[in-house]
Amino acid sequence: MRHMHRETHPSQTDTVIVGAGAVGCSVAYHLTELGAEDVTIIDQGPLPVTGGSSTHAPGIMFQTSPSKIQTKTAHYTSRLLKEAGAYDEVGGIELARSEKRMDFLQRRVEWAKSYGLPQPELLEPEEVTEHLPLVNEDEILGGYYSPTDGRVDSTQALAWYMQTSSADFFGNTEVVDIEVSGDEVQAVVTNRGRIECNRCVLATNNWAYQTGKMAGLDLPIAPVEHQYVVTEPLDELTGSRRPHGEATADLEIPGDQGITEAMSQPPDRPVGRDQDNSLYFRTHGDGYGLGSYNHESLVVDPDEMGTNSEESQASVHSFTEKHWTKPTHPNREKSAQQAFNELLPDTENKEFQITENGIFVYTPDGMPVLGETPKVDGLWTALAIWWTHSGGYGKILAEWMENGVPRLPSGPVDTSGIHVARFEPHAGSKDYFMDRGGKRYEQVYSIVEPRWQPDNHRGMRVSPFYQQQQELGAEFYQSGGWESPQWYDYNEDLVEKYEDQIPDQDGWQSVNRSPIEAAEHLHTREHVSMFDMTTFSSIMVEGPDAGEFLQRICSNGMDLTPGKVRYTTMLNEGGTIIADLTVVCLGESEYMVTTGGGNSPGIHGSWIKQHAPDTVSVTVEESAKCTIGLWGPDSRLLLQRVTDADVSNDEFSYFSSKRMYVGDVPVIALRVSYVGELGWELWAPSEYGQKLWNTLWEAGQDLNIRPMGGGALESMRLEKGFRLWGTDIDTDVNPLAAGLPFAVDLETDFIGKEALVEEKETGLDKQVACLTLDNSTDIMLSGRPILKSGEAVGYVQAGNYGYSVEESIVYTYLPAELAETGTSVQVQCEGEYYDATVRDEPLFDSGRNKIIR
Missing domain, CATH: 3.30.70.1400 (Aminomethyltransferase beta-barrel domains)
Structure with missing residues (x-):
């Protein structure tokens, strides 16, 4: 670490990182490790304890997530900080107080297997209390144990980053402006002067919205309060005592030094979570730390975050007792106090040495924000990231910045769910992202159903066909802010027609699904359907x-x-x-x-x-154009009725286009199909949308034209083997x-x-594989492990039932030697094991006779 105590930062540097917490320090470390020179990192707080969320967080790290990238970045972070001597690998146990939670913990095991976490297992109640003797065994049904979970020592980790990195660190330096000219970042202006730079990284988390505004951006990142307390010493933990004050001696600490000191006390047993009550816990020497998401969302106006002072940390608010003692969470019947008293009875009636409402941040979809901003070249983001994932995302961003490839040591990573450019145009509205951020806080320990849909901020973006879709009973799902029909109640009569071809789905696989999706699939294969592609x-x-x-x-x-x-x-x-x-x-x-x-x-x-x-x-x-996918065997007959253009195969071949009229509507017609049937995409200016829909709808009545939703699209494209970006393909392949x-x-x-070319010459390590289940019609869920001889060799990228081929389909990536047709594997899903076989693709119409005719 250089220049940590020097007051004058340089006037020019290649890269400025704003924020010296867990994320900014990780980015600086990984950039310089890759050879980047002339890196300057600044923070408004003192060093190494800056006073942001990195220093008031209890440092608990649970690595398992339904998200591959979240799991991978967490595991990388734990390995990095363990090597640095700043990680206590005491293990983590997630408890179940309900049967639904036990089912969820089984999913945890499956995700851990899929994404490479070592030795995940389910525990019986008595096995839980062997690890956590203060837990009331009568209150639990079991637990999920991940032995490499643990706790990061934030003070030690920040100091290690600063000592190891060759970047220049400057504390007590506040950013007051970010200069942008010609859509490029020019300089970072601080209260100590101006720093010209070629690149700037915002790692400001709680202050992300404010620093984004300096560059003309509306970053949708909401600060939210979260409660944490540390009890007085417990007799049961007397063997864990160590002198207080050692960890923070001689350090400049903004606000309550006791908070930082308490967080430095290591746990002596696994960290725990009671997600049924939105709680977590860990020991702090001879006291117990109790954390609670079990209260209403306390969203902070990002413009009012303020700054640190000697008396207070801006990211720590006063403890609000009512949120601890009263059940204010909309989905929890018990208060945090009641639930902890039941689970950890030895903490009942104990005084609290430390209390805080600490502030973390949430995005509308609950995922981090990484990458170069689309509006300002050279301005990068590393935001909405916790200690748990900070090392991994620092590595990913550094590789992205230096080499153009976001990656971890295990290989390239999927960035579709974390990219700063993923947000819809309205996401920067404070009302929107504060509400959605609060909802994500509310859900953080909830069991979120497959295809869950929010109930607020709906109808934001609708296609020109929205009125017709409502009249047809569309079940709308929100995607990118758009209201997209998943199926139509209008087609309910088709379910009876095709009932022999629609297997029942039970349990988790059936949640938020409808047999109408299957009926729409089968109807499109036989007749003609219209699909709204306006998104x-x-x-x-x-x-x-x-x-x-x-x-x-x-x-x-x-x-x-x-x-x-x-x-x-x-x-x-x-x-x-x-x-x-x-x-x-x-x-x-x-x-x-x-x-x-x-x-x-x-x-x-x-x-x-x-x-x-x-x-x-x-x-x-x-949104300048609207689009209808017109697909099915009768699509040519219908289209020819409403246009003077020749749409015969000789005059309008597959993968060609024409400018033409559909009725009075000017369209760009593409002879392409995403469902494996004869068809066209019809692109028209949005103002013509209603006319386009009505023209096709009226002309197709005698052909039994039907609307088709996204559910049918998904099963049809899997039968045909068509890829979907962000699901089957992404920046990790x-x-x-x-x-x-x-x-x-x-x-x-x-x-x-x-x-x-290099990859082709050296040989592919993995290859896409199409599987079908041998003896089941169940739908396999994404993220579940593919096993060979009991070992995970891949995971479900996408799964659905193929109603035309009458088989349950799974797409995955397997080691190249296992991706051969005929290879037998197993899929584990919801605790069941399913035999499956690698098949040639596509499963449907391999000769392309239907799509090219």
Whole structure:
């Protein structure tokens, strides 16, 4: 660590990191480890104890998550800090006080197996109390034990980062502005002067919204209060006493030094969680630390976070006793006090040495915020990250910044769920992200159902077809803020027609599903359906160098003549998939690039814009066009009725396009299909949407035209083996491993080619595999382990029932030697073991007779 006590920071540096807590220090450490020079890190607080959430947090680390990236980053963090001598690997036990929670803990075991955590196991009540003798055994049904869970010593870890990194650290330095010019970051202005820089990293967590505003950004990150107390010494823990004051001696501590000192006391037994009551706990020497999410969400206006002083930490608010003693959480019947008294009776009636309402942050979807901001080049984010994942995300961001490939030592990682560009346009509204952040806080220990849907801030973004969809009884799911039909009650009559082809689904696999989804699937295979694709986006790429530019960013050949359409991937420098795209040549210098819904427009559109030369215009049309997928055997008959254009196979072949009219509506029609049936995508200006829908609907009545929702789309695309970005493919896999060699032309030059060629020459370690269950129609859930001889060899990327092929389908990645057709494996899901076999893909219409006719 250099210059920690020097008052004057440099006037120029390559990289400025704002925030010297767990995340900022991790980024600095990993950047300099990769060879980055001239890195400066500043913080408003003293060093190493800055006074942010990193220093008031109790440091408990539970690694297991339904999210692969959250689990992987947590495990990396625990290994890194253990090696640094700042991690107590005492294990972690999550308790169950209900049968539903025991089922959930079984899912924990399965996620841990899938994502590589060592030795996860379920415990009987008496096994729990062997590890945690103060727990009332009569109150629990069992527990989930992860032996590598534990606790980070925040003070020691921060000091280690600062001593190990070659970055320059400056405390007591407040950022007052971030200068941006020409959409590029220029400088960070502090109360001690100005620092010109090429890159700036915001690692400000609780102050993220404020620092983002300095650069003209509305980052949707809500600070929320959370309660924690430390009891007076317990007789039962007398053997764990150590002198207080050792850990923080001679350190400048903002606010209550007792909080920082208490957090430095190590646990002597596993850390625990009682998620049924939104509680967690750990020992602090001879006292017990008790943490509670068991109260109403206490969201703080991010503009009112304030700053630290000698008397107080801005990220620590006064303890509110009513939230401890009263049941204010909307989904919990007991207060934190009552639940702890039952679970840890030795803590009942004990005085509290330390109390706090500490502040953490939440995003609308509960996930971190990483990456370069789409609006300001050179401005990077590392936000909404806790100690648990801080080491891993610091590594990912440093690799991203230095090498263009977000990765951990285990390999490239999936960034679709953490990317700063993933948020919808309205996410920056304070009312929105504070409400949604509060909801995520409320859910943090809840059992969230598959396909759970929020009940507030609905109807934000609707397609032009919304009125017709409501009239047809659409069950709307929210995706990227859009209201997207999952199925239509209008089609309920089809369930009886196809009931012999729709297996029952029970238990967790059946939650928030409808047999109507299956009926819509089967109807589309026989007749014709309309699917609302308005959440998908078009990106217009125009200019004299547009073709050359597209060839540079696309892995497939872009030698397109007007009217031609080509599927391609877009890769990063490491050869892994940033996006899969459909490129349409509309004219000599005019292209329409189409990408998926949800977070695709922000992530993919911003990447294309950032890489475009001045001679190429890129316009992301996130809602300028509406789109209908017209699919099914009767789609040509219907389309020909409403257009003067010739839509025969000879005149409108597969993977071609035409500008034409549907009735009076001007459309760009693409002869492509995401469901494996004859069909078209019809792209029209949004203002024509209702007319487009009505024209097709009225003309198709005698053909039994039906609306189709997202549930049918998912099962149909899996039968056909079509990939879905963010699910089957992402930045953690290359197109060769993903089974997409037809989307790669190695005769051309493109970003990522060198890495892809090297991967091809050395041989693929893993390969996509299509599995079907041998003896079951159950639907397999994502994240569940694929086993060979009892060992996890992969996990479910996507699963559904194929109603046309009459088999339960799983897509996964397996070691290359196991991805061979005929290989037998097992899938573990909800505690059951299912025999499965690797199959040739696609399962449906392998000769493409239906889609090309």
